[in-house]
Amino acid sequence: MGDMWSFYKTESKNGMSATAYDIVMNGGSRYFVFCNLPLFQRICKCQKCGIKIPREVPRIKFRASFHYGAGYYCLSCGIEKLKWKLSQFKHAEFMVQKESKNVEELMKVAEEVMADELYPKKMALGRMFQVMSEKGQE
DSSP: OOGGGTTGGGGGGTTOOOOOOOOOOOOTTOEEEEEOOTTTOOOEEOTTTOOEEOTTSOEEEEEOTTOTTOEEEOHHHHHHHHHHHHHHHHHHHHHHHHHHHHHHHHHHHHHHHHHSTHHHHHHHHHHHHHHHHHHHHO
């Protein structure tokens, strides 16, 4: 092989990529709470369907200060809200696992190239060119 194609073994990996997501876990102060203490509950209105929930009926509370949709939900609407949140978690989990695998594959390729005996020689040559060009600019 010619000198230009010293790293031909990894040419087929050209173009591999992984999305560089910033994973932010907002909402650490928001909670879903199952409420079932009739002695301390009041009649309330479901935030979604608007039905009045008697004090002896269990409900789901979305505890979230200054957040749209905070408040109590009847169990049927609460379950819908929980399913929606679970689907968001599942989608995020799938995307994180997928991109984690892509990052691992990129790391393997990079480590394979670095393990090649030619890599340190070529990088030393690049460093030498850099030093030579810097001296010429002085």
